Amino acid sequence: MSAFRLPGRGRIDVARPVAFRFDGKAMTGAAGDTLASALLANGVHLVGRSFKYHRPRGLLGAGVEEPNALMGVDRGPGRHTANVRATTIELHDDLTVETQNRWPSLGFDLGAATNLLSPLFPAGFYNKTFMWPRSAWETLYEPAIRRMAGLGKAPHAIDPDRYTARHDFVDLLIVGAGRAGIEAALAASASGERVMLIDEQPELGGKLLANPARWDWLAGALTRLDDAGVVCLSRTTAIGLYHDGFVGAVERLTDHLPPATATGPRERLHRIRAARIVLATGAIERPLVFADNDRPGVMLASAARTYLHRYGVAVGKRVALMVTHDSGYQVAFDLAEAGIGIAAIVDSRPDLDPSLKARASDLGLELIPHAVVIGTHGAKAVTGITLAPLGSRQVRKIACDALLMAGGWTPTVHLWSHGKGKLGWDEALGAFVPEGEMDRVTCTGACAGAIDPGHGVHAEALWSPRDPASFKAFVDLQNDVTARDIRLAVREGFRSIEHIKRYTTNGMATDQGKTSNLNGLQVAAGALGNTAPQVGLTTFRPPYTPTTFGALAGSAKDALFQPTRKTVIDSWAHAQGAVFENVAQWRRARYFPRASEDMDAAVARECRAVRTGVGMFDASTLGKIEVVGPDAAEFLNRMYTNPWKALAPGRCRYGLLLGEDGFIRDDGVAARLADDRFHVTTTTGGAARVLGMMEDYLQTEWPDLDVWLTSTTEQYAVIALQGPRARDVIAPHVEGVDLSPEALPHMAYAEGRICGVPMRLFRVSFTGELGFEVNVPAGHGLAVWEALWAEGQRHGITAYGTETMHVLRAEKGYIIVGQDSDGTLTPDDAGIGWAVGKKKLDFVGRRSLARPDMLLPDRKQLVGLLTDDPHYVLEEGAQIVDVPNAPVPVPMIGHVTSSYHSPTLGRSIALAVVAGGRARIGETLFVPMADKTHRVTVSEPLFYDREGARLDG
């Protein structure tokens, strides 16, 4: 047994040794240890280097409040977790941990030189030091800061673990299973309600676990809760409290197990909806602020008590205490009774409780009232302290190997604050406590300010006779913020505690200031000449403790991140070797390469096939909305720019949808099936949005219209046949429709049968060629596709994908909403002013088209661009300028929206929006790129078949 393990004490099982590795060194602890207690049992105090100054640091606490002992835990490839507090790591066989923020080793750290340079690192040093020149940021400062500062390293490999989630619905949720939480659960357990009790620790009991006198009661209470059917979850942290009784909690399922034996999900996110919530989250002891209060071996008094009683570990052999609060005495008494030497109890208060004095005297402890610690000594661990009577320079040194701080208690009000609960200042506690009421939520125990025992005094920092510039008194240990930093921030003009926090970074580390917020506030209040409640507290936000992304993501990753929508023809395309792309949530065939073709070769072949023969395209992803009812035409007339009332059944029309602001939102072809029925199509990505917009107007602006809207996107498979021979492919299979140009001209619609199944047939074209869009019930889509594919073989039919579709429509200057338009384009800007019904008195967006800004001549307008170099394909998004080599900043007059090599024209083409573009047709403009500036000629946005004769084939 190690020198610091106390036989017969603690809740650990010393008969079950546990082997672990700490910075590569093999060590042994006991079952039930945390990494922290096992390290202390091995006499290890040095557990990390500080963030900014690389100062040696030891354990401050014994729980989630720990700011110093952050570890990287390695559980195999992809299973590296950074910044885990040693106090929350349950010891298990094969545990492998590394300290962080040190180089080359924990004991010898070159970065500690920053401690000597610390005058260079005052409050706000990021803001001040690294301002100029800008280029040095990327080359010098940032890499240096990243190497020297910063905490753990993020893993690079993909996390192989699984995470799960569940919803819980309870009548009463109790957060925190210390005395107060357990008592609340016991009180409710007989009610028959669904009660859930959760606690972040591996064992329920909270601080009772550090009080052996209460262990029998604890065991009995937990048995009663179990018998009463109370759901008790350990290792479960309530990370956030939200509205209406909603709490998010993460249950750690496997991290406490040896990696080889861990099965199942790593963590489970509980989404708990509770009718009532009791917060019994306890309190965290406050450190004290004095010179060199960060030396390894300086820790919270309550932590020493926990190590003693729960883990049977002595934090030292000769322990000194600096107390400003009565609660420190019980720790001293417990340690003394356990045979641990007490060097002295230093108490800043002049008048002490007689009973405490008597007890100290009985135990033979030296008690030094009205005095403070003004410095600590030692290299990598504390070896002694210097103290002085308040107001005196008569210093005295005392040797010790640990210094415990009892600075009073801070109620853990984080969850209360998440719920926007009010806080009030408790002068006796020197802390904020929950105040007022919150729907569904109450606080109890120490969280509510019921702190027991005793009382104390609360100073911003301990008095010192020394020059404040000559030492560091830390407030935030994790972010290396000193009392001087905070005072400096106030001197520099910061007043708001929120600003002081951000400027000094006090309380902004991974521990979110659990041990530093109150002290930082007190120091700031002192410097501002204000009281703490006047200054106010910074806001607590979720999560209470650091949470893995895995727990939040749950199963929503990889293939399950979002659903992939596939058309009924997808399997055919896959079998044909199609290359796919994602369009909104749809997976669409982008091109169909043959043999060794690359995309350019495949697209060129597909384009030629459509222009000279026939191509076949899966257009099933087009959004479809059936608009039905006596007022259907009136409704569309109000929604779309186009006139619909005169459209005869059996005819189609291109529809353009604007927002009320006059900008293009969506477009598509709609067919009138009957007087009271339209089949409206939308863009693939806009389907849900358009339906929502239609519903909005129908429900709230025009509820008097008798119209029904139904999404039919997935009810139909849509097979587009495009090209001069398109008719030949469908003709043998169509019944009941006269396909002749006279009977079914461009923009006509007919119903009949194809391959024996019902068909809605659109004679439309998004390619500029003779075209049909065959709509059949989705269940028949693949069979019809395959029949037409077989038929088309005689005509050299070619399947084409979205890339070819894009090229073909660009050759014709047909816009794609969302690519060529960006929410700032009017119909006139896009060159489709013809789609606006001139005689219509109103439609969505019409009034905006008359706003003065919409009529300016230098609005960006859609044009074509032809590069001087016909082989160069402009980059989409590239900026366009008037004058090359103009002085910076060069005025940018537009950008490229679509750009392709056109196989039909044998050269590159582009669409662009250019300020006053239509008046610039024929002019030369410039597209500056990194390597060279490209000359382009502005053209009409129409590159092929200007007359549109091919549509009438």
Next chain:
Amino acid sequence: MLLIHCPYCDEPRPEIEFGYAGEAHIARPINPDDLSDAEWETYLFVRTNARGRHFERWRHVHGCGRFFNAVRDTVTDTFERTYKAGVARPGEADSWTGDTGGIV
């Protein structure tokens, strides 16, 4: 996560079933052409940005699909009440006795 009472389904449902739809009680003008440019601009763009009680629209997107109105406090982010579209704007919390469609 909020519970929102859908006045059409008449039951509280979790926030993720709903979509926010902007400020309430801004009716589209019957004859937009009658509005001056400044008036039309106000209709289009100027919103209350209330601190406190805010009248707003929500849609039960992943439920019944209906748009409805709500009074929500933007400071506390709590719903005072929800009510059906077309119901008049409620007054102060204690003086209004209209059809709430069920208070949250």
